[in-house]
Amino acid sequence: MKKIIITLLLIAPMALSAQKFGHINTQELFSQMPEVAQVKLKMDTIQSQYENQLASMNEEIQKKAQDYQAQEATMPDAVKQIRQQELQEMQQRIQLFYQTAEQDIQRKQQELLAPVHEKMTKAIKAVGDREGYTYIFDSAAMVHIGNDAHDVTPTVKKELGIK
Numbered sequence: 001m002k003k004i005i006i007t008l009l010l011i012a013p014m015a016l017s018a019q020k021f022g023h024i025n026t027q028e029l030f031s032q033m034p035e036v037a038q039v040k041l042k043m044d045t046i047q048s049q050y051e052n053q054l055a056s057m058n059e060e061i062q063k064k065a066q067d068y069q070a071q072e073a074t075m076p077d078a079v080k081q082i083r084q085q086e087l088q089e090m091q092q093r094i095q096l097f098y099q100t101a102e103q104d105i106q107r108k109q110q111e112l113l114a115p116v117h118e119k120m121t122k123a124i125k126a127v128g129d130r131e132g133y134t135y136i137f138d139s140a141a142m143v144h145i146g147n148d149a150h151d152v153t154p155t156v157k158k159e160l161g162i163k
């Protein structure tokens with residue numbers, strides 16, 4: 001039993017030294033992927049459409065508010081209440097539209113970026129398998145990177161066709 005424990009203690013450091021560790025800067029890699037630029041263009045178009053709609057809604061409520069203020073002195077109380085209620089409802093619709101737009105933009109961005117993340121992950125895995133890495137860590141989260149750790153960012157960029 002003692003011999004087995006001693007043998008394991010002697011073999012363990014050798015087994016650990018045979019492991020190959022790498023690191024990669026996924027943020028840098030991700031930002032350089034051409035698909036990210038395409039997603040940004042699509043998202044800019046979508047956001048612009050929402051902004052145009054919101055601007056149109058704001059113009060409409062401002063016009064109605066100005067009309068109301070101009071005619072307020074001569075309006076009967078019942079008409080004032082109805083117009084005030086209309087303005088409040090319009091403001092609520094604008095706020096709801098804004099919130100819905102924000103959620104839709106975030107959802108669409110996640111939807112468009114998911115395949116890009118998946119492609120990057122597959123490339124990292126392919127490089128790790130091909131080059132025999134035990135672990136590949138994200139260098140953005142690393143506190144210390146030793147001399148024997150390999151930067152696999154260039155290899156993964158090559159795998160993805162990024163220069």
